[in-house]
Amino acid sequence: MRVKYLVLCASLSIALAITGCKTNTEQGKSSVSPVDMVASGEPEVAELTGAPKVPAPVGNRQPKKLIVNLVTTETEGIIADSIPYTFWTFNHTVPGSFIRIRVGDEVTLNLKNEASSVLPHNIDLHAVTGPGGGAAATSSVPGKETSFSFKAINPGLYVYHCAAPPVPMHIGNGMYGLILVEPEGGLPKVDREYYIMQGDFYTKASNIKKGLLEFDNDKAVAEKPDYVLFNGKKGSLLGANMIEAKVGETVRLFVGNGGPNLTSSFHVIGEIFDNVYLEGGSTISHNIQTTVVPAGGAVIVEFKCEVPGEYVLVDHALSRAFNKGAIGKLKVTGEANPKVFNAKTLSKH
Amino acid sequence: MFLLTSCEDKQKHPEPLPSDSIFNLSSQWKNQYGDSLYLKDLQGKTLVVVMIYTSCKTACPILVSKMKSIESKIAKKDKRDVSLVLVSIDPETDTPARLHEFAKTNQMSDPQWVFLTSNESSTQEFANVLSMKYKKISPIDFSHSNIISVFSPDGQLVSQEEGAIDVDKVVLTLHETVQKSK
Amino acid sequence: MSIGLMSCSNQENNPVEEKSFADHFSGTVQNTRVNTAMAYIPGGEYKPFYGSDTSLVKVEPFLLDERPVTNGEYLDFVKSNPAWQKSNVKRIFADTAYLHNWSSDTTLPEGANADAPICNISWFAAKAYAESIGKRLPTLDEWEFVAMADATSPNARSKSEYSDRIIDLYLQKNRQFNPVKHSPPNYWGVYNMFDLIWEWTDDFNSILTTGDSRSGQYEDKSLFCAGGATSATDILNYAAFMRFALRTSLKADFTVANLGFRCARDTVVHLNK
Numbered sequence: 106m107r108v109k110y111l112v113l114c115a116s117l118s119i120a121l122a123i124t125g126c127k128t129n130t131e132q133g134k135s136s137v138s139p140v141d142m143v144a145s146g147e148p149e150v151a152e153l154t155g156a157p158k159v160p161a162p163v164g165n166r167q168p169k170k171l172i173v174n175l176v177t178t179e180t181e182g183i184i185a186d187s188i189p190y191t192f193w194t195f196n197h198t199v200p201g202s203f204i205r206i207r208v209g210d211e212v213t214l215n216l217k218n219e220a221s222s223v224l225p226h227n228i229d230l231h232a233v234t235g236p237g238g239g240a241a242a243t244s245s246v247p248g249k250e251t252s253f254s255f256k257a258i259n260p261g262l263y264v265y266h267c268a269a270p271p272v273p274m275h276i277g278n279g280m281y282g283l284i285l286v287e288p289e290g291g292l293p294k295v296d297r298e299y300y301i302m303q304g305d306f307y308t309k310a311s312n313i314k315k316g317l318l319e320f321d322n323d324k325a326v327a328e329k330p331d332y333v334l335f336n337g338k339k340g341s342l343l344g345a346n347m348i349e350a351k352v353g354e355t356v357r358l359f360v361g362n363g364g365p366n367l368t369s370s371f372h373v374i375g376e377i378f379d380n381v382y383l384e385g386g387s388t389i390s391h392n393i394q395t396t397v398v399p400a401g402g403a404v405i406v407e408f409k410c411e412v413p414g415e416y417v418l419v420d421h422a423l424s425r426a427f428n429k430g431a432i433g434k435l436k437v438t439g440e441a442n443p444k445v446f447n448a449k450t451l452s453k454h
Numbered sequence: 455m456f457l458l459t460s461c462e463d464k465q466k467h468p469e470p471l472p473s474d475s476i477f478n479l480s481s482q483w484k485n486q487y488g489d490s491l492y493l494k495d496l497q498g499k500t501l502v503v504v505m506i507y508t509s510c511k512t513a514c515p516i517l518v519s520k521m522k523s524i525e526s527k528i529a530k531k532d533k534r535d536v537s538l539v540l541v542s543i544d545p546e547t548d549t550p551a552r553l554h555e556f557a558k559t560n561q562m563s564d565p566q567w568v569f570l571t572s573n574e575s576s577t578q579e580f581a582n583v584l585s586m587k588y589k590k591i592s593p594i595d596f597s598h599s600n601i602i603s604v605f606s607p608d609g610q611l612v613s614q615e616e617g618a619i620d621v622d623k624v625v626l627t628l629h630e631t632v633q634k635s636k
Numbered sequence: 637m638s639i640g641l642m643s644c645s646n647q648e649n650n651p652v653e654e655k656s657f658a659d660h661f662s663g664t665v666q667n668t669r670v671n672t673a674m675a676y677i678p679g680g681e682y683k684p685f686y687g688s689d690t691s692l693v694k695v696e697p698f699l700l701d702e703r704p705v706t707n708g709e710y711l712d713f714v715k716s717n718p719a720w721q722k723s724n725v726k727r728i729f730a731d732t733a734y735l736h737n738w739s740s741d742t743t744l745p746e747g748a749n750a751d752a753p754i755c756n757i758s759w760f761a762a763k764a765y766a767e768s769i770g771k772r773l774p775t776l777d778e779w780e781f782v783a784m785a786d787a788t789s790p791n792a793r794s795k796s797e798y799s800d801r802i803i804d805l806y807l808q809k810n811r812q813f814n815p816v817k818h819s820p821p822n823y824w825g826v827y828n829m830f831d832l833i834w835e836w837t838d839d840f841n842s843i844l845t846t847g848d849s850r851s852g853q854y855e856d857k858s859l860f861c862a863g864g865a866t867s868a869t870d871i872l873n874y875a876a877f878m879r880f881a882l883r884t885s886l887k888a889d890f891t892v893a894n895l896g897f898r899c900a901r902d903t904v905v906h907l908n909k
Contacts, residue, residue: 221810223806223894224806224881225885227885271878474727478729582760582889585841586841588841589842
């Protein structure tokens, strides 16, 4: 009996050791093609988060069956400086909830349109391979719910958005978000992860309610926004809402651009991106100062914090940063690092 | 038509129709033999239903061949419990005589095949129950969605396949529905 | 009564006699007395939203209710036709949200205005109502034809303020609780085409893809892409896009909080207006 027990333990240890060794940082390397990956177990409800938070990493788990529940709403929110705007949202936030899955997962997506909505809404996820990215299957009138399912067969960081016509209006009002499909084994571990999504906003005064702003189609067609914002609100990443990290920590930013129109030149003042997953895909570039995030696209950037201070996140088309709101901050705390950066001014005698 | 029942008592007291049963429609139809009937007359068998029109040159021939393929794959022991129903969306052209001729040409004259035609409003009502989209785009042509639906012997919608119809899936659903009703 | 959408069909080819839709349900339908004024629409040719650049659709003269059917009128209908009361209605004809906000089978919601448009009713219910008073639902083309008008002209689609105004209205919530007719009528004397509710049409389900190249413009994918007619001069299509997006998302048994209807009727009278 005892011998058997020891043998069992030994076998388990060896098995675990082998599994441990398999934990790798290579992405998408598997003998099984994503289409053939088996997602087993009972369906679970996926954890969703509001920006700038992201759900926990998928780690080294096997593909799963997941349920993603989204609700579309038409609600008043503050766009800037106490000014109300009629936002259209996924899950009550702009951007919509961050969805985090892994390649091979099978997702059932339930889309409910709040009964108080006036218009129908739907969803197109760029992570989906299939007609309309799901849009045709999910067109929901107010009060109704629709559903479709898909298998994630490509890893990467993808935009999702409402595709109900007129699409620029639905996107212009905030109906976009990000879905991350982690590769097999998960993304390499970092210390901090944040979700940032840029959008351009075109506004005019509402004829109906004093002080309320709403979408201005003429400005959208001319591509002349009034606001270019991170996470749907001016100052969403400033002051008390700065994102944070410590010296020595690695930071990963999931940066999306809902548009509808403008391409972003994403830059963190005082930082250089060690890794840039170009366009949210699988090719990694290094030592990048400013990276392009196309409208309807995304990027993953990573860097290590070496020096304490406030680092300003901008769209480097700088009029947007300083005049239209495309500005946020990362606060890095910790020990000074004079070897890397020394701001002492020389005094003259 | 007898009611399919699982217990003798039920034959004396037939259960009321489910609220979502297609047999609640009281539209009147004619089949390929010119007999008048109500949808309720189809109660008791599992139904595979498609809407087509006989002068269609594009999608309908494919739907018809899918229906025939489904029919050929139904298990022998299930066969007597299934009716395959083709409903015309062009009642003006598709008279009973025309349907009869169509059935003959396509070797669909055996008793399990039912062809139905009615009038415009009943046809539209039926199409709406199936969530079919259709539009008359010329005097002789319709565009319409391609849907094959399976109904339980009680007239409740079990499943629908749209577009690229998975014949094996429909056959499996048929089998499960027949078994469930026994 | 025939619900013919086309010109007279040859009755001899019609194998089954047309039966009143409302007759289906009780055989002893009580016709409700309704005094909704109807506007005479002379019809004509118009360029539909979904058609090809050159195709025009002909709309025959017809009569259209000047305003949507109201809560009070629908209440009378269900009192006379109990099969359509919310606890009796068959699930195949209306989903579970049918009249869900009514206090009882024969009581409007608390605080509801009897002159506000009826909502939370399915296409089957709207059709039964129309039949019960000898009317029918308008077709999509008929509805859109009337929708082209503003206060002063029958076709205001090229005016930018026309489309801006419609979109403004579409963005507001809770308009369905307002009474009918409290805004100015359009050129035809028709009220509330945009400022209260979405409306059922008889053939709401006729927008779809066709494999037929003659009607290539029906491509329903165009309703979901940002493509199509959204150029700067075609702003009018934004409002129509929204209506069509709603229609293609509907099924006949759906009931929606801001979706109601008005009735139409054929006319044999051809007036020169």
